[in-house]
Amino acid sequence: MIPFGDLRREYSVLSRELNKVIPNVLKSGWFILGKYVEEFEKAFADYIHKEVYAVGVGSGTEALHLALVASGVQPGDFVITVPNTAVPTVSAISFSGAKPLLVDIHPDTYNMDPIKLRKRVVKEKRRLGGKLKAIIPVHLYGQSADMEPIIEIAKEFELKVIEDACQAHGAEYKGKKVGWFGDYACFSFYPSKNLGAYGDGGMILTKNPEDAQKLKMLRNYGQEKRYVHKIKGFNSRQYIKNPRVIKPIEVPYGKHVFHLYIIRHPQRDRLQSYLKQNSVETAIHYPVPIHLQEAYKDLPYSPGDFPTTEKVSKGILSLPIFPYLRDQEVETVSNLINRFN
Numbered sequence: 001m002i003p004f005g006d007l008r009r010e011y012s013v014l015s016r017e018l019n020k021v022i023p024n025v026l027k028s029g030w031f032i033l034g035k036y037v038e039e040f041e042k043a044f045a046d047y048i049h050k051e052v053y054a055v056g057v058g059s060g061t062e063a064l065h066l067a068l069v070a071s072g073v074q075p076g077d078f079v080i081t082v083p084n085t086a087v088p089t090v091s092a093i094s095f096s097g098a099k100p101l102l103v104d105i106h107p108d109t110y111n112m113d114p115i116k117l118r119k120r121v122v123k124e125k126r127r128l129g130g131k132l133k134a135i136i137p138v139h140l141y142g143q144s145a146d147m148e149p150i151i152e153i154a155k156e157f158e159l160k161v162i163e164d165a166c167q168a169h170g171a172e173y174k175g176k177k178v179g180w181f182g183d184y185a186c187f188s189f190y191p192s193k194n195l196g197a198y199g200d201g202g203m204i205l206t207k208n209p210e211d212a213q214k215l216k217m218l219r220n221y222g223q224e225k226r227y228v229h230k231i232k233g234f235n236s237r238q239y240i241k242n243p244r245v246i247k248p249i250e251v252p253y254g255k256h257v258f259h260l261y262i263i264r265h266p267q268r269d270r271l272q273s274y275l276k277q278n279s280v281e282t283a284i285h286y287p288v289p290i291h292l293q294e295a296y297k298d299l300p301y302s303p304g305d306f307p308t309t310e311k312v313s314k315g316i317l318s319l320p321i322f323p324y325l326r327d328q329e330v331e332t333v334s335n336l337i338n339r340f341n
């Protein structure tokens with residue numbers, strides 16, 4: 001069986017190191033915030049950029065929620081994001097009392113399409129005026145959204161930019177790590193993310209020290225924050241050579257960190273069951289776009305409104321990818337796919 005992910009492999013490699021530090025946390029008797037979180041905040045901020053401040057919170061969702069609150073988003077306001085994302089991007093908007101507005105993705109990168117964004121912002125600004133508050137570009141699957149035009153639009157129309165970098169620790173845009181570009185950037189340390197904790201964890205980054213202070217007051221104390229570093233970097237070599245398979249592209253202006261490895265195939269469901277029969281676990285990120293989710297049926301959207309997202313969602317398949325996936329397993333998966341037609 002080739003699993004989609006397996007955190008036990010990681011623990012078996014890192015256990016000596018972890019077993020040395022975890023008892024220190026336990027002995028300290030201090031499990032919320034405290035000096036380990038502070039050290040981690042500093043290390044993570046330094047890793048992203050010299051000029052950013054980090055505020056640790058309970059999860060990526062909470063990071064997004066607090067960033068929205070810090071941006072001045074209030075009930076009745078509107079926030080723009082994409083329909084091709086993890087549901088928590090949109091849950092966070094709902095938590096803030098604002099309504100999500102969706103903009104379709106680019107078919108090659110699967111990320112927010114800046115041209116469609118501009119059209120939408122021009123239109124909505126006229127309708128909503130000051131109630132249109134922020135844009136949340138998502139760096140999906142580990143690849144940066146096209147930040148330059150997005151920030152230009154935000155400046156022009158006085159909107160805040162909150163990067164959803166929950167899948168993109170270490171990804172780069174034009175030579176700089178994501179997390180530096182927006183007014184705020186949000187990261188998740190959910191166990192299966194590129195940098196995973198043993199439990200939930202999240203982080204907000206901002207270049208503004210006063211915003212960081214404000215966020216420290218806003219953050220709540222609901223969750224444990226015993227961060228544990230996971231080795232970075234993925235085995236992203238894939239030997240797939242099947243002409244019917246579309247492999248992920250790496251945009252020329254960015255560095256992809258492959259949180260997920262997404263392929264597309266016109267007969268995705270048949271490919272998925274074929275892989276399952278051959279003991280390969282896969283997943284779909286995400287099978288149902290936000291605007292077609294039961295939970296968001298109150299949004300004013302219908303099937304067909306975001307054709308790129310809808311088309312992509314029917315063909316995508318996430319292959320196993322994690323730091324301790326073995327080369328042999330990558331080869332097995334690739335060979336199986338190459339034999340499929």
Ligand SMILES: *Cc1c(COP(=O)(O)O)cnc(C)c1O
Pocket residue numbers: 059060061062085086088089138164166167187188189190200201202
């Ligand atoms: C995981 C994820 C989140 C939420 O992070 P949690 O830590 O699970 O709350 C938000 N947005 C995206 C794109 C994610 O992948």
